[in-house]
Amino acid sequence: MSLSPIGAFARAHDPDRFLCALFAPAERREAIFALIALNHELARAREAATNPMAALIRLQWWRDAVEEARDGRPARHHEVAGPLHEAVTAGALDPDALIKLMDAREVETEEGGFATEQDFVTWLRGTAGGWSAVAGRALGADAQAAELLRALGAAYGLAGVLRSVPAHAAQGRCLLPLDRLAEAGLLAEHVIADPQSVALAPMLRTMAREGLEALASARRDVPAGVIAAALPAVLARRDLRRLARGRPTALRGVGDRLAVSWAGLRHAV
Known part of the structure; x- marks a missing residue:
């Protein structure tokens, strides 16, 4: 399969969503690839920044890129901003919905993490859930279906956080809700120090x-x-089942890819 540069970027940086995107109609696929790539850039805004202000500046850069596309101004010279600009100007991606994805990421720049489980759920629904909702609308979903997709996407986000506790700890971060940690007699600092506790x-x-x-x-x-x-x-x-049994894994296997492919062919999750 011959891939565009933005498709190759999506495959390299988010193989999970890239595999899912292959089941989108061919004429919508490039827009979904651009959305995957944008999500990667937003997710790494805090990871790549040296401080919260730098992360906010990165998020604002992407807001400006979307606004410029909305206004019909030239695209920025960037491997993701260019295809994203094309998708917005073609009407394939809604700029307002994209900006909401950026807004949802702002909480990641705040010190202290998520105080409550409700804060955590709101973040999941706005980020991973928001991605699925925006992708769904780009594929023709109505508002009701988009909200269903948001809930499904939030579950994927939760699995990602639970799988990534050690990786986040290595970055000096803990994304688990502080009230749930307190119930277990833990602080975020404990998780960062010993994610295998x-x-x-x-x-x-x-x-x-x-x-x-x-x-x-x-x-x-x-x-x-x-x-x-x-x-x-x-x-x-699949991830949550493994995690519920205490068997987390950071690696994808053939079974995971086959499960996605089978569901995509059956049009059922």
């Missing part, structure tokens, strides 16, 4: 089980044309 493991298993329950209640039939936006939920289910 025996005291943390039961909480992670419980959150994974809760995620599976939320995913089960959110599952509905989605229109065939928007299945690519729903497919991350297939990976979320």
Whole structure:
């Protein structure tokens, strides 16, 4: 399969969503690749920045790029900004929805993490959930279907956080809600110091089980044309099941890819 530069970027930086995007209609696929690439850039804004202000500046850079596309101004010379500009100017991606993705990332620049589980859920629904909702609208989903996709995408985001506790700790970060940690007798500092803590493991298993329950209640039939936006939920289910059994893995296997492909061919998650 011959890939455009933005498709190759999406495959390199977000292979999960790239695989899902292959089940989008061919004429919409480049826009979804651009959305995947943008999401990668937004997600790494805090990771790549030396301080919160630098992260906010990165997010503002992307807001400006979207606004320029909306206004019909020239695209910025950037491997992601260019294809994103094309998708916005072609009407394939909604600029207001893209800016909301950036707004949802701002909380990541704040010191102290998520004070409450509700703050954490709101962030999941705005980021990973927001990506699925925006992708769904780009594929033709109505408002109701987009909100279903948001719930499915939030489950994928939860699985990602739970899988990435050690990786975040290595960066000096903890994205778990502080109130849930307090219930387990832990602080964010404890998780950063020892992400494999025996005291943390039961909480992670419980959150994974809760995620599976939320995913089960959110599952509905989605229109065939928007299945690519729903497919991350297939990976979320597999990840959360492993996490609930205390068997996290950072690596994708053939089984994961086959599960996504089978669901995509059946148009069902």
